[in-house]
Amino acid sequence: MQLPTRALLAVVLQVALVAAQDSNYTAGLAAALNGAGLTLLAGILGSAPPALISALQQGNHTVFAPSNAALTGINPADPSLNISNILAYHVTGAPIDTGTLNETDSVVRTALTGAPTVLLPGNQTQVLVVNKASNGTVNVKNAGRTIPVSNNATYQNLQVFVIGRVLEIPGNLSSVVGATTDLSALAGAVTAALPNLIPTLEATRGLTLFAPVNSAINAAAGTIGQANETVLTNVLLNHVINGTAVYSPLITNGGNITSAGGQPLTFTTNSTGVFVTSGSSTAKVVQANVLTSNGVVHLIDNVLLNTNNNPDAAASAASSIAASEASNTGTPTGAVTPTSSGNAAIGAFEFANNVKVFSAVIAGVVLGASFL
Template identity: 45%
Template sequence: MLFASLVLFTVLPAVLGQAWQQYLAGLVQTLNTDGLTTLASASAALSSSSGGQQVAQSLSTGNWTLFAPNNQAFSSSPINLTSDPTSILDLLSYHIVHGNFTDQTPSYPNITLGRTLLNDSSLVWLEGNESQVLAWSKGSNGIFVLNNGTTVPVVNKTAYQNIEVLVIDSVLDIPQNLSNTITNSTYDVTSVAGGLSSITVPTNNSSTLLDVLNNARGITLFAPNNSAIASASCIGGLLPNNTALIALFGNHIINATTVYSSEFTNGNNYTSASGEPFAFKTNSSGVYVSSAGSNWARIMRSDVLTSNGVVHVIDSVLLDTKVNVSAATSAYQSATSVAATMTTETGPVGVAHNTSVGH
């Protein structure tokens, strides 16, 4: 009996290895057959690294969605698929989403988010060591991905066993840090970037507020657009008062929690980094946010993804300079406690009852 057990434990890893290798070979063959030859070559390279093998093993069970760039997408991309195995693995991982639920995608302006396989700690700084997300929606011509200020349409659809393969005509960009994201003129929030970089935080070695946010794990920023900043006379009046400016911008931030648009409901309660409560409302003209009963700001663009959180562009400054240190501290502690027990979503992020695998 002991001998039989030893044989079992010797043979089992080889059998498991053979299973994922066969699975990967089948996936590569399917991609080649469907004309996705460049992606097929990159996928075949997964077997050459331990991280790639883990991805292949993960794909062999459960349900997945692969947003698959076609050959034209790769030919027009500056990415070199033969240069760096880690970069290739990260790129492929960001195109793979847990679950298969794109048929549930509502029409724009509603946005669906799925949790990807990308969790390289040099690229992703979400709370609870969560993997990065991917955002998409549906228009008159079908599903499109929201990608660094552009839209990438799904141009074809196929499948391989447990994977839905959605063919896209562009290689998706991995979300960048907050600073690089909000200085991108596409999002019309460069004034906020300048404001955050001009405010010092004495309690953090006199770093700028933008530096602090860049290094935080899990940040939600409601960023007033450029016209909102230009028309907010209150900011000019606060300029000599660094503490008041921190309070004002702190009431545009949720600390240690990444809140996507799917969670903008009256039932969810969030506290700002300055300790004030956020409220949301929706009507025929859109979705609005307010801090502690201040003015309501319309969310003009939601779910701008960053390496450590998300930005939502709003059309006015939230005129709230109040601070509640106790509430802010309690909210942060609660958020970090929740993050420690987070699970991996296998359905739309922010929608209840779609989690499965714990960290």
Template identity: 40%
Template sequence: MVARTYLALSAALFSVSLAQSNNTTAIIDAFSSLGLTSFALAASALNGSSAGQALLETVLSGGNYSILAPNNDAFSQASSLASDSTLLTDTLAYHILRGSFTNSDSSSLNLTSASSPNHTIGRSMLNDSAYVSLEGNASQVVAWTTESNKLVFLNQPSNISIVNSTRINGTGLDVYVIDGVLSIPASISSVLANGTNTSSIAGLLNSTMIPSANGTNDTIGNILNSQKGITLFAPSDSAFSTVSSSLPTLEGNLTVFTTVLQNHIINGSSVYSTEIVSGSNLTSAAGEPLTFLTNSSGTYVTSGSTTAKILTTDMIAMNGVVHVIDNVFLNTDSDSSAASSAYESATSVATKLATETGAISATATAASSTSSSSSGSGSSNGAEATSVGFSLYTTFSAVVVSFVILGGLL
């Protein structure tokens, strides 16, 4: 069985028109030493499709990549992959990260984890539009952190961690053996519906109907799901309960409803926790500033006169990211000019995400922003890369919904 596995993998790798026979041998030897027979078979199956071949060619053509290789036990629990070649290719693509994430001391090979907020975000090779809809057609990200001195991956049905690793000399490849198969992120609506503290916001977004871009009515949740690049600061269930007494004064005011919702959203950019730094200013979908402060007790975001603590970060979605906060922004101000200007800047920066490698951070974002077009900005401190999309402002400005429904849901 082991011999057949090596032969299958060899056939897949050597079929790629690359003069890398020495590297191929090193890769096979590395998989052998780590006992990755199931992963090797899966890699060989990639050769059966053009998309799979393209993935192999890219990884073997040079450059740094980090492979998250599920062990044999993990693959035995993912039988559905064997019968769906497209899903297999996309799943394996989600297990390949762009860049190296090793510690400075390469003798201690581990994925690094940022000191605060103790998350690391890396860009994967998954960019199939059936599973990913991010700004600039960027690939989906993988998030991980440290828990009980173990590196674990976020947004998974059950804990997945690294059990072994090796660097394949001369190839630019790092291999990390993990004890599970990573699940590809779902829509924002699904992420909220499956969250532990987001049932109120999930019910609101998935039950409230407004006019969509094509002139028909649709839920706010579906409209959010259709946008490319969304950051949602989602009030927790308890946050909604706290402000429930204030809602009757807003009842029937459709403009207020629209603006309050927009001030919880950044459209056109996925802003991960590692890009949120104290003192930065981003722009909401209403065109209003979102300011951030980090101290020993946590990270806080302010909209208007309301400040909220970020409780949970980096709930990764198909088209963006959700951060759970402990307050509702009852900010009724808006600025359409700022929203439009910020969206133009965000669109310019987003085109550079396709080649992003290594850990995503505020420093990397600011550098990318500086090298991009400086036309129009509704934000500061490197926030051009994480600004609002004007399209969402105009979509929600056409809202037609009974605010009585909003009050009933909360």
């Protein structure tokens, strides 16, 4: 009986040691934040879960620290707020090397994970989009805003960037599309189709949508206004990549990936911008990296009028994505790579059936349906 008692004592002592280390670390971090004038964040730190404090001590991280002005009026005890998730979304999984940043978006992982807040493939953590302006200012892009870093400091293994807003955690597809001004026509369609369609799209682990802006949908009215449901379904499927989140750093010149319609989406980059081609249609990406809880939306200036569909190719691509990305679940330090789990990509046939309602609604948009 003596050995189990000693083993139990060792475990108790180890737990006590870890708790003491966490307490000391938290106290030191709070003191550093107070010294940097981030008194409200230092106070909120007391609401951080022990797991996050322990994780902060492992490796090096960047913390986007909201200023006092940004946190004014936020009560960490408010049951409508999930302070744990909010704090986790302000911490990156690895430090940001500001020396390598430029005006092109970089995408980095955060500490935020877990359904239903995050439904990315491979149980990956949610991401942040950062860049550096021509004047050298580091920015984080969040919910349609560009938020500059106003100051920076360090504490042990942490790089602290002070920002003037609390970062918004990406919402589900319908809320993100609805909040994007230039997708108002699409937002109307999504809202109308929400009861029957949106849950399927939003539950998909890994989704990339190339979303035509209002002017693009209006310009396509004369071309696809008379199209039948099958043609409209095929067109929509060729705007979607199923089972993976393809952020802008992954859209490289000459790259290609198979759409949910089984057609190649090819990418071209030059001095005038980034372009995506499907069939004989090409569109320019006018706004990249609009984040959702389960993927990403890229706004494009043209409807990709590819009416072809290859269910076998779509199913094969979905299966390949799931198989190849299941093992790629590490936390990248720079541009992210697409990741997935074995069950991330729903079958192409099922996906096609679920977007038929959406296609019909888009037809209504194009034809000027009154529900908008």
